[in-house]
Amino acid sequence: MHAIEVSGLRKAYGNLEAVREVDFAIEEGEVFGLLGPNGAGKTTTVEILEGYRKRDAGEVRVLGHDPARPGPDFRERIGVVLQQSQMWPNLTVRETHAIFAGYYRAPRDVDEVVALVGLRDKANERVKTLSGGQKRRLDLGIALVGDPDLVFLDEPTTGFDPQARRAAWEMIRSLRSLGKTVLLTTHYLDEAEQLSDRVAVMREGRIVRVGTPAELTTTDLQTEIRYRQNGEEVLVRTDEPTRVLAELTSAAVARGEELEGLQVRRPSLEEVYLALTAEEEQG
Amino acid sequence: MSAEAIRVGMRRPARGLFVHQLRSEQLVFWRSREAAFFIFLFPLLLFVLLSSVYDGKIYGVPAPEALLAGLIGYGCANTAFAGLAIQLVIRRENGILKRLRATPLPPATYIASLLVSTLIVFAMQTVALFLLGRALNGTPFPSDVASLVAAVVIGAAVFAALGTAIASVIRSAEGSSAVVNAILLPMAFLSGSFGSTLHYPAFLRAVGDVLPLKYFIDLVNAVYLHGHGVWTQPQDLAVLAVWGAAGLVFTMFRFRWEPREP
Ligand SMILES: Nc1ncnc2c1ncn2[C@@H]1O[C@H](COP(=O)(O)OP(=O)(O)OP(=O)(O)O)[C@@H](O)[C@H]1O
Numbered sequence: 001m002h003a004i005e006v007s008g009l010r011k012a013y014g015n016l017e018a019v020r021e022v023d024f025a026i027e028e029g030e031v032f033g034l035l036g037p038n039g040a041g042k043t044t045t046v047e048i049l050e051g052y053r054k055r056d057a058g059e060v061r062v063l064g065h066d067p068a069r070p071g072p073d074f075r076e077r078i079g080v081v082l083q084q085s086q087m088w089p090n091l092t093v094r095e096t097h098a099i100f101a102g103y104y105r106a107p108r109d110v111d112e113v114v115a116l117v118g119l120r121d122k123a124n125e126r127v128k129t130l131s132g133g134q135k136r137r138l139d140l141g142i143a144l145v146g147d148p149d150l151v152f153l154d155e156p157t158t159g160f161d162p163q164a165r166r167a168a169w170e171m172i173r174s175l176r177s178l179g180k181t182v183l184l185t186t187h188y189l190d191e192a193e194q195l196s197d198r199v200a201v202m203r204e205g206r207i208v209r210v211g212t213p214a215e216l217t218t219t220d221l222q223t224e225i226r227y228r229q230n231g232e233e234v235l236v237r238t239d240e241p242t243r244v245l246a247e248l249t250s251a252a253v254a255r256g257e258e259l260e261g262l263q264v265r266r267p268s269l270e271e272v273y274l275a276l277t278a279e280e281e282q283g
Numbered sequence: 284m285s286a287e288a289i290r291v292g293m294r295r296p297a298r299g300l301f302v303h304q305l306r307s308e309q310l311v312f313w314r315s316r317e318a319a320f321f322i323f324l325f326p327l328l329l330f331v332l333l334s335s336v337y338d339g340k341i342y343g344v345p346a347p348e349a350l351l352a353g354l355i356g357y358g359c360a361n362t363a364f365a366g367l368a369i370q371l372v373i374r375r376e377n378g379i380l381k382r383l384r385a386t387p388l389p390p391a392t393y394i395a396s397l398l399v400s401t402l403i404v405f406a407m408q409t410v411a412l413f414l415l416g417r418a419l420n421g422t423p424f425p426s427d428v429a430s431l432v433a434a435v436v437i438g439a440a441v442f443a444a445l446g447t448a449i450a451s452v453i454r455s456a457e458g459s460s461a462v463v464n465a466i467l468l469p470m471a472f473l474s475g476s477f478g479s480t481l482h483y484p485a486f487l488r489a490v491g492d493v494l495p496l497k498y499f500i501d502l503v504n505a506v507y508l509h510g511h512g513v514w515t516q517p518q519d520l521a522v523l524a525v526w527g528a529a530g531l532v533f534t535m536f537r538f539r540w541e542p543r544e545p
């Protein structure tokens with residue numbers, strides 16, 4: 001079953017084509033990462049799926065609903081972290097969660113969610129006293145308090161310190177282990193690589209690549225082999241690392257030499273991402 | 284109980300959501316010191332101040348009684364027009380309205396609870412004005428309570444419609460208070476909230492004559508000062524209805540839930 005199906009999606013703001021011919025599908029229970037530079041069209045795509053923005057063309061199904069005309073249980077089943085939002089500054093963390101919990105038929109336990117997003121110590125503090133990262137955790141908490149089946153996270157960990165980021169990753173993994181579907185946008189490629197079952201790279205309103213992080217890093221760029229010879233750095237890029245490495249090492253062994261500082265590296269997702277988004281820039 | 288049974292068992296009727304949201308609105312309102320002061324307390328302070336400096340008669344009745352009626356008018360515009368508009372603009376620009384749209388809370392339930400919450404604040408303020416007037420100046424309670432309640436509800440509805448309309452026009456949270464007060468204060472002066480307008484120049488009175496607040500204060504005067512029923516004032520009701528309808532129609536076409544794009 002697909003939680004989300006998108007085909008031929010288009011959206012323009014005046015003359016600006018923010019989303020042009022986007023197709024993808026997300027399985028139930030999948031964590032799907034949407035990557036791309038500023039202005040690529042990620043938020044536009046996500047907000048069309050959430051039901052905020054009207055599409056110009058294309059077919060969209062989210063949990064079986066058309067988000068432009070959703071049925072009554074659509075909003076019971078989705079959780080949303082917007083790229084930007086604030087909450088009532090004078091309410092406490094707990095009160096804010098309790099208000100949101102009251103909107104849903106079968107919410108999660110408020111204190112449990114407050115603890116889950118790491119705000120237990122701040123539960124009775126007013127929202128305006130929270131730090132930026134803590135406010136973002138509040139956004140995450142109120143997205144989860146309704147116990148949604150599908151969670152949209154638009155840059156959920158922006159402003160998090162490294163510990164908070166790890167904690168959020170744990171939480172997103174726990175969502176997956178509960179069988180929830182997650183659509184995540186992020187500019188942190190390590191985050192996408194750590195969390196996503198599949199990622200899509202967006203660029204100027206188009207998806208230029210979709211696949212598992214492993215697929216992207218094995219098929220998109222060549223493997224790098226580095227070593228030092230006579231004090232000079234040698235770099236070989238190849239699609240056939242096994243053969244090249246065998247030749248290099250057997251030649252070295254035959255000469256009785258050591259390949260100093262030998263390294264074999266698969267490109268990181270970041271390098272693939274930069275290559276994908278730069279390539280398009282020239283084209 | 285199975286998980287499914289809990290889900291079904293907890294299915295709440297729409298009325299439950301309305302009550303939940305109404306309580307939330309009241310919590311948000313009273314928790315904000317600025318809102319509680321400027322919206323609820325300020326008209327009460329003005330009444331105490333003005334009724335202690337004016338004496339004699341206004342419109343042929345003791346000054347405190349006329350001022351009490353005028354400040355019910357000011358309180359109505361201050362609460363349902365100015366206060367509501369400022370709160371709505373801030374919530375819209377902060378993204379709170381947008382965020383609420385992603386929850387199962389229906390927009391109509393949200394609006395209804397916000398309006399009823401506003402009415403509660405204004406009704407409490409009106410009661411406080413009567414209690415203060417009685418305690419400080421010996422003003423009487425209204426003789427026709429039903430008519431006064433009807434007037435309060437009508438006034439709150441009309442000014443709330445105008446408040447949502449102006450909130451649809453104001454573009455930034457920072458500017459909202461300035462814009463709204465630039466309308467509210469002159470309107471209150473020209474409509475006679477703070478005393479008789481009989482000695483104003485004719486053109487100022489002419490401006491006052493088209494403003495809704497003048498007709499609301501007329502209505503409260505008729506009910507409170509002269510003991511007439513609210514339905515004996517068709518002219519006031521008609522003007523208020525036109526303003527309210529205009530505000531409503533404007534709101535329906537122009538109201539936005541989302542912040543302006545950065
Ligand atoms: N409401 C709007 N009106 C006009 N233009 C818009 C609007 N929203 C987005 N855009 C434009 O559409 C393009 C895509 O924006 P979008 O917010 O979807 O990008 P994004 O991929 O989420 O970027 P970021 O990584 O910066 O969040 C941008 O050029 C942006 O300026």
Ligand SMILES: [Mg+2]
Pocket residue numbers: 042043044083154
């Ligand atoms: Mg974005």
